[in-house]
Amino acid sequence: MNELWNRIAASADTDAETAKVAVGHILSYMRSESSDPAVERMIEETPGATEAVSAAGETDFSGGIMALGAKLMGLGLDMGQIRSAAEELVAYSKSTCGEDTVNQAIHSVPALAPFV
Numbered sequence: 001m002n003e004l005w006n007r008i009a010a011s012a013d014t015d016a017e018t019a020k021v022a023v024g025h026i027l028s029y030m031r032s033e034s035s036d037p038a039v040e041r042m043i044e045e046t047p048g049a050t051e052a053v054s055a056a057g058e059t060d061f062s063g064g065i066m067a068l069g070a071k072l073m074g075l076g077l078d079m080g081q082i083r084s085a086a087e088e089l090v091a092y093s094k095s096t097c098g099e100d101t102v103n104q105a106i107h108s109v110p111a112l113a114p115f116v
Contacts, residue, residue, distance in 0.1 A: 004049075005020045020052045020055050
C-alpha cells in the first residue's frame with residue numbers, strides 16, 4: 001500500500017482506494033488545466049501519482065473546478081475531506097519532488113489557489 005494513500009485515508013477519514021482515486025482526479029484536473037511542465041514533474045516524481053491518475057480513469061473537466069469538486073464528492077468526500085486530501089497530497093509531493101516544483105504546479109492552475 002502506498003504511503004500517500006495511507007496518509008490521505010487517515011487525515012480525510014476515508015479508505016486508501018478512495019484516497020488514490022481522489023488524488024488521481026486532482027492531478028488529472030491539474031494536468032487538464034495547465035501546460036506548465038511542473039505539473040508533469042509533480043506527477044512523475046510523486047510516488048504513486050501516475051498510478052492514481054490511471055485509477056481515476058478518463059476524466060472530463062469541462063466544468064472546471066466545479067467538475068473536480070463533483071468528482072470528489074461523487075467519491076463520498078465532503079469539503080473537509082477534500083481539503084484534507086489536497087493538503088496531504090501537496091505536503092507529500094513537496095517532500096518527494098520539492099517545494100518549488102509543487103508550488104509552481106499549483107500556481108499554474110489559478111482555480112486551485114483558494115483551495116490549497
